[in-house]
Amino acid sequence: MSYCVHCGVELAPSEARCPLCQTPVVDPAAPYDPTLPREFPIRSREQRLEINPWTTLALAAVLLSVPALICLLIDLLANGRLVWSLYPIGAFGMIFLGILPPVTLRKNVFFWTVAADVGALCLYLWLVQSLSGGEWFQTVVFPVLLLLGIMLVAMASSIRQGMLKGLGIPAMGLLLICVVTLAVDLLITATLTAQVRITWSAFVMIPCGIISAMLWLVHRNRALRSELKRKLHL
Amino acid sequence: MEEQRGVRQWFRLDNAAKLYPAISSVQWTSMFRLSFVMMEAVSPQRLEEAVNQVLPRFPAFRVRLRKGLFWYYLEENSDRFRVTEDAGHPCAPLGQGENSGYLFRVKYGVRRISLEMFHALADGTGGLVFLKCIVAQYLRLQGTPVPCEEGVLDPRCPPNPEELEDAYRKIPLDGVHASRREEAAYQMPGTPDPPHTLRLILAQMSVAEVKARASVYGATITEYLTAVMVFTLWQSQQRGHWQRRLPVKVSVPVNMRKFIPTRTVRNFAFYLNVGIDPKLGTYTFEETVQLIHHAMRYGMNPKFLFAGIATNVASERNILIRLCPLPVKNFVLSFVYHRVGERLFTTTLTNVGAVRLPSVMAEQIERAEMMLGASSSYRSNCAAISLRDKLCLTFTRDIAETDFERNMLRFLIREGIPVRVSSNQE
Ligand SMILES: [Zn+2]
Numbered sequence: 026m027s028y029c030v031h032c033g034v035e036l037a038p039s040e041a042r043c044p045l046c047q048t049p050v051v052d053p054a055a056p057y058d059p060t061l062p063r064e065f066p067i068r069s070r071e072q073r074l075e076i077n078p079w080t081t082l083a084l085a086a087v088l089l090s091v092p093a094l095i096c097l098l099i100d101l102l103a104n105g106r107l108v109w110s111l112y113p114i115g116a117f118g119m120i121f122l123g124i125l126p127p128v129t130l131r132k133n134v135f136f137w138t139v140a141a142d143v144g145a146l147c148l149y150l151w152l153v154q155s156l157s158g159g160e161w162f163q164t165v166v167f168p169v170l171l172l173l174g175i176m177l178v179a180m181a182s183s184i185r186q187g188m189l190k191g192l193g194i195p196a197m198g199l200l201l202i203c204v205v206t207l208a209v210d211l212l213i214t215a216t217l218t219a220q221v222r223i224t225w226s227a228f229v230m231i232p233c234g235i236i237s238a239m240l241w242l243v244h245r246n247r248a249l250r251s252e253l254k255r256k257l258h259l
Numbered sequence: 260m261e262e263q264r265g266v267r268q269w270f271r272l273d274n275a276a277k278l279y280p281a282i283s284s285v286q287w288t289s290m291f292r293l294s295f296v297m298m299e300a301v302s303p304q305r306l307e308e309a310v311n312q313v314l315p316r317f318p319a320f321r322v323r324l325r326k327g328l329f330w331y332y333l334e335e336n337s338d339r340f341r342v343t344e345d346a347g348h349p350c351a352p353l354g355q356g357e358n359s360g361y362l363f364r365v366k367y368g369v370r371r372i373s374l375e376m377f378h379a380l381a382d383g384t385g386g387l388v389f390l391k392c393i394v395a396q397y398l399r400l401q402g403t404p405v406p407c408e409e410g411v412l413d414p415r416c417p418p419n420p421e422e423l424e425d426a427y428r429k430i431p432l433d434g435v436h437a438s439r440r441e442e443a444a445y446q447m448p449g450t451p452d453p454p455h456t457l458r459l460i461l462a463q464m465s466v467a468e469v470k471a472r473a474s475v476y477g478a479t480i481t482e483y484l485t486a487v488m489v490f491t492l493w494q495s496q497q498r499g500h501w502q503r504r505l506p507v508k509v510s511v512p513v514n515m516r517k518f519i520p521t522r523t524v525r526n527f528a529f530y531l532n533v534g535i536d537p538k539l540g541t542y543t544f545e546e547t548v549q550l551i552h553h554a555m556r557y558g559m560n561p562k563f564l565f566a567g568i569a570t571n572v573a574s575e576r577n578i579l580i581r582l583c584p585l586p587v588k589n590f591v592l593s594f595v596y597h598r599v600g601e602r603l604f605t606t607t608l609t610n611v612g613a614v615r616l617p618s619v620m621a622e623q624i625e626r627a628e629m630m631l632g633a634s635s636s637y638r639s640n641c642a643a644i645s646l647r648d649k650l651c652l653t654f655t656r657d658i659a660e661t662d663f664e665r666n667m668l669r670f671l672i673r674e675g676i677p678v679r680v681s682s683n684q685e
Contacts, residue, residue, distance in 0.1 A: 026679075032665060033672040034462070037681030044460050044682035045665040062369060065459060065683035069347030 027052040039063045078129045085124060089117040115152045119145040135181050143174035165212045172208055176201050192244035199237035203230045268318065268335040269325075272379060274427035274568070274575055275526035279379035280324060280331045281592040282635070287454065288352035290632030291383060291642070293390045293611075294373040296625045301367045302401070307342040309397035310365050314340060316414045317389055319423045319525050320380055323360030329585060331379075336360055342367055348457040348683065350375055350632030350655070365393065370625070372397070375632075378526070383611045383629060383642075384514055385524035388412065395620055403623065409615045419522060426521040427572055435569040441532060443602045444508040445496050449658025451637045459630060460664050462652040463679045464671070466613070466645050472674050476548040481610045482555050484643065484652070485509050486548040487674075489534050491666035492605055493542060508534030510604035511555070515568075518561045529568055531558040532604045601636040606663065609642040616646070626651055633657040639664060 027036050027050050029043035041057045042049050050057045093114045100110035122145035126137035147170055154162040180197055183189040189197055210226030243250055272280070279289045314321045322333035338359035345366035358364060362377040374390040381389070392412050395405040407413040412422075452458070466480070473483035492507045512528045521527060533554040535542055542550075557563070574580055580588070614627045629644035630653040639656035654664045668678050 032669050034668055035677060035679040037679065040681060040684075042684070044680055044684050045661050045668060063683070064461070064681040066346045066348075066368070067683055067685050068456065 027055055027057075037064050081128050082125070085121060085128075089121050093117045111152065111156060115149045119149040122148075136178050139174050139178050139181075143170050146170060160216075164216045165209070168212060169205065169208050173205055176204065192240045196237045196240035196244060199233045199240070203233045203237070206230060206233075270319065270322065270333040270423070271425065272331055272333065273425035273526050274572055275382070275528065276379040277330065277575060278592060278596065279377065281589040282596045283352070283377075284593075287633060287635050289378040290350040290352070290375055291378060291386065291609075292349050292373055292375040292628075292630045292632070293383070293386050293644070294371050294628040294630075295390065295394050296628065297370045297372060297394075298623050298625055300370055301372055301397075303342055303344070303367045305400045306365065306367050306372060306393075306397050307340070309400055310340050310342060310393055313389075313392045313396045313414045316392065316412055316416065316418055317422075317524065318418050320361075320363060320389060322362065322380075324362060324379070326585060329581060329583070329588075331585070333362075333380075340365070344368075345371060345373055348455065349373070349459065349630065350457055351455050353377055363389075371628075380526075381524055382512070382514075382526045382528040383609060384516065384528070385526070387611060387614065388524050391614075391616065391620075394624070395617070398620055398623055403619055405620050406617050409617050411617060411620070421522040422524050424521060424523050425525065426515065426519060426523045426527040427568060429519050429521060430515075430565050430568055430572065432565070432569045432572060435566050441603050442506060443599075444532070444534065444605045445492070445505040445537075446602065446636065447492065447495075447605060447638050447658075447663055448499070449637055449639075449656070449660045452657045452659065456657060457633050458656050458659075458683060460654045460661065460680055460682045461628065462654070462664075462668055463626070464650050464652070464676050466648045466650045468676050469650055469671075472676055476545065476552070478548050478552045480650070481511065481608070481643075482552045483548065484610070484641075485511060485533060485555070485608050486544070486551040487667055487670050488606065488608060488641065489551060490542065490544050490547040491670050492663065493535055493537060493547070495662055495666055496537065497541075504537040506534050506536040506538075508532045508604045510607045512607070512609050513559060513564060515564065518564065529564050530604075531555065531564070533558060534605070597635055601634065606638055607631060607634070607640040607642075609640075611642070611644040614644060614646045621647065625649075628653055630655050641667075 026038070028034065029036055029046065029048055030051055031046045031048045032043055034043065034045060036043060036050060038055075038058065039061050040050065041059065096110040096113045097107075100108055123138075123142045126141045127134055130137055147167055150166050150170075151162050154160075180189065180201060183197075184194060206226045206229045207223070210224055211221060214220065214222050214224055243253060283289065318335070319333075321336055323336045325332050325334045336359065338361075340361055341358065342365045343358075345368035349366075353362060353364075362380050364373075364375040366373040366375065372390075372394055374386060374393065376386045376389075380386075388410060391410060392414060395407075395411045396414055398405050405411065469480055469483065473480050476483060476486075478486065488509050489507050492509075496504075496507060510530050510532050513531050515527045515529055516523075519527075533551055535547060535550055583591075609629065609631060611629050616624065624646065626649045627644045627646040628651045629642040631640045631642050633655065634640055634657065637658050639654055639658065639661075641652055641654050643650060643652050645651065656663075668680065671678055
């Protein structure tokens with residue numbers, strides 16, 4: 026008989042891992058034998074298929090394509106050609122792409138959701154630009170969205186891996202706001218005046234930057250943190 | 260029991276049972292399961308034969324659920340009962356038209372005979388009487404003469420009307436006006452599982468060892484296990500940062516047959532919520548055991564329990580509630596139960612206690628198991644039963660995490676009680 030090295034419980038021979046803490050059975054004298062009968066039946070096929078993500082997706086596809094088709098029909102009947110219906114149809118497509126990862130994925134949901142949302146939004150805005158004209162998409166919107174997506178993913182993964190915690194999280198959040206504002210400002214100014222110059226974003230960046238730096242200092246400095254706690258305790 | 264000649268027999272649901280059909284859905288039904296693990300392999304044909312021979316003795320279970328205008332009711336079901344193979348996760352909600360409308364399942368495993376029951380039919384005590392009779396009859400068909408003693412009923416006798424009574428109606432309610440108002444309890448965190456999933460962990464230990472440890476604190480086994488549960492839950496609550504300091508409470512079903520003698524095999528249980536309040540400071544384990552011990556001793560008095568039941572019975576007898584059409588009742592009951600009722604306790608500990616069996620029968624059974632079906636509010640529950648020196652604690656949960664089980668069992672091990680676990684994990 027084997028015991029969990031972590032919990033100290035005796036494990037039934039049919040257990041490959043400790044059911045309490047998932048530690049694998051380590052017993053050179055009696056290694057786990059997968060052919061042994063289980064003490065309890067495991068999940069049946071029907072139970073495993075209980076929530077089928079593809080059913081949800083099919084349902085979403087139907088629910089979104091009905092209004093899309095209606096838009097298309099009305100537009101065609103009223104104008105004889107496509108005038109405005111591509112805007113709502115593109116929006117429905119964007120919604121569908123956005124819900125794809127959270128419904129289907131079990132791992133890395135946040136990363137793929139952000140990636141899909143940024144991707145879907147980019148596609149939609151590119152569609153809007155190509156329908157209505159202009160150059161704003163590739164000059165401003167696309168770089169900003171890409172930057173925002175990358176930074177959100179980086180921040181979320183460093184929070185999850187424990188690299189970012191406590192006051193470091195709001196400090197980094199404020200820094201993210203600074204960077205995005207700066208990017209928007211620089212890109213817009215560069216497009217309009219063909220000069221690389223900081224204009225209005227300074228009003229956002231200065232207070233955010235100061236607060237972020239203060240939070241970061243307090244976060245990093247143990248002595249300062251305890252001093253502040255002592256002086257400011259309620 | 261009401262009866263008319265030439266017409267199918269029918270029953271009113273008892274007071275506790277009225278709740279269960281109303282709060283059930285396709286996704287969730289209040290179920291529990293009792294099993295005997297036999298020494299030898301089970302023969303499905305003999306088992307099915309045994310169930311069908313025993314069923315006429317239990318008219319209260321030989322029924323299907325029907326809708327009236329004002330209440331659900333149970334109608335006699337004379338179809339042949341079919342046993343099923345024990346596959347998949349246990350205690351799945353009863354499907355529409357499944358099993359010819361019977362409200363219980365009898366499942367056979369390699370060596371395990373299980374009875375899964377809808378709570379509207381019976382409580383654990385009633386279910387155990389039924390399972391004992393089924394297994395006794397099964398053993399008789401296998402050639403072991405099992406005497407009708409130790410609570411094994413004789414399937415050849417006509418049913419005793421006392422076994423079918425709604426015992427809640429026997430409770431003296433004159434002058435009871437109390438209502439038990441309770442604070443919402445701490446709820447364990449967890450990632451919900453999809454419906455029809457029930458993960459279980461069976462922990463086996465020795466009755467003598469648990470009893471010895473419990474007596475060190477001057478407590479019974481139930482009090483001791485409840486205290487371990489409350490204490491470890493409180494410890495993990497303290498580790499959480501954003502949890503409100505709500506009381507940690509365990510709901511312990513009380514068998515009311517102790518207070519009002521009845522032979523009923525239907526529901527006759529009530530609940531006592533005991534626990535500790537973190538707002539009053541920190542606790543040691545000794546303090547927790549003492550608090551639980553006294554709370555249970557105090558709570559187990561007929562006056563206190565009857566007052567709780569009185570509220571339920573009074574609302575059942577209220578003419579305005581009675582005149583409410585069934586769909587309205589269902590909506591209100593299920594809303595109140597899921598929003599309020601399930602929030603009053605953190606988890607459940609059902610202790611069916613020691614199973615008494617005729618000795619020839621006990622020799623053929625390795626152990627008894629009891630488990631609760633999924634709870635509607637995503638948590639882990641626990642049920643205990645013992646046969647001879649084997650105490651089986653079955654934890655059933657519809658969340659992914661095992662923190663509750665792990666903390667409780669590790670605590671028991673540190674207390675010096677060896678624990679053996681098995682599970683239905685993949
Ligand atoms: Zn372990």
